[in-house]
Amino acid sequence: MAENPGTPLLDVRGVTKSFGHGRRRLTAVDGVDIRVERGQTLGLVGESGCGKSTLARVVLGLERPDAGSVRFDGTDPFTLKGRELLAWRRRVQMVFQDPFASLNARMSAADLVGEPWRTHRDIVPTARERDRRVHELLSLVGLRESDAHRYPNEFSGGQRQRIGIARALALEPDLIVCDEPVSALDLSVQAQVLNVLSELRERLGVSYVFISHDLSVVRYVSDRVAVMYLGKVIEHGRADDVFDRPLHPYTAALMSSAPRLEVSGAAHDTEIPLRGEIPSPYGIPSGCRFRTRCWKSEPRCAETAPAAISREPAAHTGREPHEALCHFPLDG
Known part of the structure; x- marks a missing residue:
């Protein structure tokens, strides 16, 4: 449970993470800020190779950042050791992309669900309690009690x-x-799975960092959205603001290229070009890193990196600002 209710559950500021040596050093995450409030879902969007999974590994404590800070409920997890670190790891968990590869084929559903209790033995001290909790958890995610003894x-x-x-x-x-x-x-x-995740958030108050390249999925599950490109968050804000009135050309191009069923003549049906492939992270373009694919690019974009611009919400709404890194933001 939360220990510091007045602070964000997750507060990441200026985090940078690089790999490699010398001239072949790759910066996977470059000065990223994200925040997750209690009971909320942050959607993390971007093409493959933009740094989403590396950022996730930093959040999980699996990679130590080169610079910047990570605060979880006000505490820096990278300063924890021993029992304190073990207790913190209980508070942050992972759901993987491939449900088959992430499960041991030789273990039953009951053994898989109860596997974390082998490390954190104090949570479920007896076999009877273990069986009860396994059945409770399987029921919580929409599986039957009889499924406990089946294999993946x-x-x-x-x-x-x-x-x-x-x-x-x-x-x-x-x-x-x-x-x-x-x-x-x-x-x-x-x-079905997305509905399960949403229901669990409502019932248990759990927060999510939801990583995906599928914008329709992200919009469905997220309260706030951060759009990443070549290691940077280039747009962030409330999900409705980002998807209904994107500021950054990259966000608009991603939305335009996403498959959808509408056949109306609405403005959202206008195609926006997303030229070429994402550049190599070993050769990030100067200035604005999206400029090599942007239809609005001008010489200024190659000369200087864009500062954050903000579309302020109406004062009476209480909504947070909607921001992007762009010299020529969209009017929306």
Whole structure:
């Protein structure tokens, strides 16, 4: 449970993470700020290679940042050791992209869900309590009590992902990082899993960092959205603000290229070009890193990196600012 209710659950500021040596050093995350409030979902969007998963590994404590700070409920997890670190790891869990690869094929659903209790033995001290909690968690994610003794190959992809979610919930975390949790599933199954995640948030108050390249999925589950490009967050704000009135040309191009069913003549049907491939992270363009693919690019974009611009909400709404890094933001 939250120990410092007046602070954000997750507060990441100026985080940078690089890999490699010398001239072949790759900056995967470059000065990123994100925030997750209690009971909210932050959607993290961007093309493959933009740094989403590296940022997730920093949030999970699996990668130490080169610069910047990470605060979880006001505490820097990278200063913790021993029992304090073990206690913190209970509070942050993960749901993986591939529900089959993330589950041990030789373990039953009951063993998979209860696996975290082997490390955190104080949570479920007896076998009877363990069985009760396994059945409770399976029921919570929409599986039957009789499923406890089945193995991963006996479940569908969506059911396997539900087992992964139940396992993530076993330690009663405050935050779950979901890294492309539905991308390997059929559309109908995606909807089922997304509904489970939403229901769990409402019931348990858990927060999510939800990573995806699928904008329709992100819009469905997220309160706030951060759009990443080549290691930087180039636009962020409330989900409705970002998707209804994007400021950055990259965000608008992503939305334009996303498949949708509408056949009306609305303005959203206008196609916006997203030229070429994302540049190599070993050769990030000067100035604005999106300029090599942007239809609004001008010489200024190559000369200087853009500062943050903000579209302020109406004072009476109480909504947070909607910001982007762009010399020539969209009018929206």
